[in-house]
Amino acid sequence: MDGGGGSHRREDVPQVVACPDGPFLVRGDVDIVTPDGQPIPRTRRTVALCRCGLSTIKPFCDGTHRASGFRTT
Amino acid sequence: MRIPEARGEASARLFSVLELAPGTPAANAARIEFAEAVRNVVAESPEIVRDEDLQLTLFCLYEFAYGGIDGVPDLEWDPALLATRAEIEAAFEAELRAVVPVPPRPEPTADAVARTLFDLTAPTSGPSLSRFVAKQATDEQLHEFLVQRSIYTLKEADPHSWAIPRLRGRAKAALVEIQSDEYGGGRPQRMHSAIFALAMRGAGLDDTYGRYVDNVPAITLAALNQMSMFGLHRRLRGAIVGHLAAFEMTSALPNRMYGNGFRRLGYDEDVTWYFDEHVEADAVHEQIAARDLAGGFVETEPDLLDDVLFGAAASLTVDGWAADHMREAWTAGRTSLRAPLAVAA
Numbered sequence: 001m002d003g004g005g006g007s008h009r010r011e012d013v014p015q016v017v018a019c020p021d022g023p024f025l026v027r028g029d030v031d032i033v034t035p036d037g038q039p040i041p042r043t044r045r046t047v048a049l050c051r052c053g054l055s056t057i058k059p060f061c062d063g064t065h066r067a068s069g070f071r072t073t
Numbered sequence: 074m075r076i077p078e079a080r081g082e083a084s085a086r087l088f089s090v091l092e093l094a095p096g097t098p099a100a101n102a103a104r105i106e107f108a109e110a111v112r113n114v115v116a117e118s119p120e121i122v123r124d125e126d127l128q129l130t131l132f133c134l135y136e137f138a139y140g141g142i143d144g145v146p147d148l149e150w151d152p153a154l155l156a157t158r159a160e161i162e163a164a165f166e167a168e169l170r171a172v173v174p175v176p177p178r179p180e181p182t183a184d185a186v187a188r189t190l191f192d193l194t195a196p197t198s199g200p201s202l203s204r205f206v207a208k209q210a211t212d213e214q215l216h217e218f219l220v221q222r223s224i225y226t227l228k229e230a231d232p233h234s235w236a237i238p239r240l241r242g243r244a245k246a247a248l249v250e251i252q253s254d255e256y257g258g259g260r261p262q263r264m265h266s267a268i269f270a271l272a273m274r275g276a277g278l279d280d281t282y283g284r285y286v287d288n289v290p291a292i293t294l295a296a297l298n299q300m301s302m303f304g305l306h307r308r309l310r311g312a313i314v315g316h317l318a319a320f321e322m323t324s325a326l327p328n329r330m331y332g333n334g335f336r337r338l339g340y341d342e343d344v345t346w347y348f349d350e351h352v353e354a355d356a357v358h359e360q361i362a363a364r365d366l367a368g369g370f371v372e373t374e375p376d377l378l379d380d381v382l383f384g385a386a387a388s389l390t391v392d393g394w395a396a397d398h399m400r401e402a403w404t405a406g407r408t409s410l411r412a413p414l415a416v417a418a
Contacts, residue, residue, distance in 0.1 A: 020184070021191070043263075044254050048357040056329070061356040063325030067196045071156045 019071050023048035023061035032059065074136055074283030075143045075337045081126025086110040090154070091145045092225045092391035104153035111157050113204045121295075122168060125411070127161055128291040129300055134158045135301040139259030140282055144166060162302050166233060166309075173387045181375035183243075185369025188303065188316075190385055194322035202396035203327035203404065206334035214403050215335060217410055219273055220285045221399060226269040226347075227282050230255035232297070233317045235304035244314065251321070251358045251366065265354075268347045275343035287412045292395045299391050301328065303384055311380025312387065314370045318362040319385035320392070 026032075026047050032040045040059065041068030048061035052070035055062045086107040093100035111130065118124045134157075136142055137149040176193050179185035195415035206218060225232075227330055230252055237248055257263030270280035279285075286294075303313035332348030367385070370376045402409040 017360070020187075022360055023356065023359055027356065029138070044354065044357065045258060045359055046250060046361070048353075048360060056107070057353055060353050062329060062354040062361065063353045066191070067326060 001036070021070060022036075022065055023051050025049075074140060074286070077129065077133070077283070077286045078143070079126075080129045081114060082110045083107070083114045083126045083130045084133070087130050091142065091148075091175065095146055095148070095151065101153075104151075104157075108153065108157045108160075109244045111160055115160060118164075120168070120173075121161075121165045122394070123295070125291045127165075128294040129286075130287070131158065131161045131298045131302075132164065132294045135298060135305070136159075136283075138301070139161050139231060158254050162306075163329050165295075165298070165302065169387050169391070170383065173383065173390045175379070175382050175386045178378060178382065181378050181408065183372050184212075186368040186371045186378070186381065187363040189382070190318050190322060190367055193385060194319055194359075194389065196326055200400065201327070202400045203330035205400050206333075207330035207337070210334050210338075210403065212338055214399075214409075215338060215340075216276060216278065216414060217403075217408065218331075219276055219278055220288055220414065221293050221395070221409060223269070223273060223278075223280075223285055224289055224293055225281065225300070227266050227273075229265045229269065232300035232304040233313060236310055236313045238308040238316075239307050240314070240370060240374055244373060245365050247365035248314075248317070251317070251361055254354055254358065265347070265350065270349055272344045272347045275340065279281060285414075288412050288414060290398065290409070292391070292398050296391050296395045297324040299387060303387075304392050309378030309384070311370070311374065312384030314367055314389040315381035315384025317382075317388075318359075318367040319361040321355050321358040323389065323392075325359065326354050328352050328355065333388060 004050070012028070014026065014030045016066045017025040019025060026049060027045070030059070032042055032047070034040060034047075050058045050065075051063035052068060054064040054068055054070070056064065076088055076091060077084075079088055086103070088106050090100065090103045093103055111127075113168065114124070114126055115121070118127060123129055133142065133164045134154060137147070137151075137154075176189060179189040191323070191347050206215070210218065234250070234252055237245060237252070240248055253259075255265050257265070257267065261267060273280040298312070300316060303309045332345045335345050335348065367381055371381055394395035399409040
């Protein structure tokens with residue numbers, strides 16, 4: 001199966017995966033910045049952004065949504 | 074790795090084999106004696122997973138497929154040693170399949186498999202090793218914790234990498250995405266094994282691979298041996314996929330607490346980086362592992378769904394036993410190690 005989520009010509013388009021009951025996974029060339037445009041250091045190619053509001057390392061996910069019973073549906 | 078101390082007849086006979094040049098009559102005879110010793114020890118062992126002699130023997134046999142053993146010729150494909158290894162593996166796998174509680178089988182879709190794995194690995198309340206480390210562990214116990222973890226973590230990710238050529242499509246891409254992060258994304262100093270070595274040095278421990286093998290009990294070796302067994306056998310590719318998924322899915326929250334435990338006793342970022350790195354990394358990996366790796370794998374190979382569930386449950390069960398061993402020993406005021414640390418901790 002393809003699994004990449006896109007055709008060859010779209011492979012460079014950044015992708016945001018909305019994980020059920022979990023974070024947004026961000027793949028691809030996206031700058032993550034503060035409201036005034038300062039870059040937020042990103043140390044891995046694919047990152048997970050907090051969606052439940054409870055992470056201790058926002059804007060990144062730390063898995064806390066699982067302990068709190070966060071639901072996206 | 075240097076040759077460790079024998080823990081019984083099987084490991085003693087193995088180390089006799091390693092002292093002799095391959096191909097000589099004496100070496101051949103030693104292989105036969107080793108095989109007979111293993112057969113006897115396996116037959117009489119009440120519990121393979123906690124058998125010091127058999128788990129050390131299996132660990133050393135697997136080491137030929139990893140970093141090798143100091144001063145010993147390359148014996149990775151030695152037919153007699155492989156045949157004897159297979160006897161230990163058969164007994165070990167049979168015992169795991171008999172005792173590991175496997176969850177009910179979901180539909181063979183990525184979404185259903187992911188949901189089953191998230192349920193299986195849901196955070197629990199009550200006593201846990203991570204809570205103990207965060208709140209109560211002494212400095213000596215934190216050193217024991219690093220020593221116990223070092224057996225796997227100084228080669229973190231390696232057992233699961235055996236699976237890469239055995240997967241296809243979405244599952245293979247997911248495994249490589251996770252492993253690339255484990256191996257530092259091209260930066261050797263960011264490899265998780267290297268970050269762990271930094272933590273060991275920061276705590277005054279020796280980061281040489283195998284330095285503390287003599288100190289750790291069978292259950293710690295069993296947790297790594299299980300990964301090696303699942304990873305080295307194509308037949309068990311479903312189990313290694315499930316194992317990695319469960320491992321990643323029970324990592325982020327405990328690692329935050331482990332890091333807090335080391336911070337509580339005043340350790341600096343060289344020591345806590347490893348744990349903090351895993352909070353962020355494994356919050357990513359658990360999503361990829363559940364849906365794309367395990368779920369994607371089952372959609373490609375639905376016949377291996379049961380092995381994915383078995384591998385996940387075996388990871389939780391055996392790693393749980395190893396964690397319980399530490400917590401129970403420390404709660405009772407005992408060392409969790411087989412032999413106390415010789416270093417000044």
